[in-house]
Amino acid sequence: MSRRRHQPKPGDLIEIKRSVYQHWALYLGDGYVIHVASTNEWIPLQLAEIVTIFTRKAKVKKQLLKEGVGNNDWEIHKYDRSHTPFPVEEIIKRAESYIDREVTYDLPDKNCEHF
Structure with missing residues (x-):
């Protein structure tokens, strides 16, 4: 599924x-996602992940999907294969409570996929 064929729905995971x-990002609706990203706004997307790995700090951001994606391709994931998800409203409420918070980033254990 590419961005050209399907429109995400609130609660969808975007790879x-x-x-x-x-x-990874969580689709909120109205074109917005929540995701864990670099604390440095000025770093290009290509370098942000590397800087985040070394600083071990990240920030939870609400952004337009097109800003978070940049020129990269993406696809929609509906469900986690190993866990039953919470209701969409609960998922979004929990994620939104982290917006603008700085979080610890650890590549194997606390990264954008874990968020």
């Missing part, structure tokens, strides 16, 4: 395909 890794 953003970067050059050497995948980035």
Whole structure:
């Protein structure tokens, strides 16, 4: 599923395909996502992940999907294969409570996919 064929719905997980890794975001609706990103706003998307790994700090951001994706392709994921998801309203409420908060970032244990 690519961005050209399907429109995400609130609560959908968005997998953003970067050059050497995948980035994840939660679709809120109205074109917005919540995701864990670099605390440095001025760093280009291609370098942000590397800087975040070394600083071990990230920020939970609400952004337009097109800003978070940049020029990368993306696809929609509806469900986690190993866990039953909470209701969409609860997922969004919990995620929104983290907007603008700085969080610890650890590549194997606390990254955008875990958020």
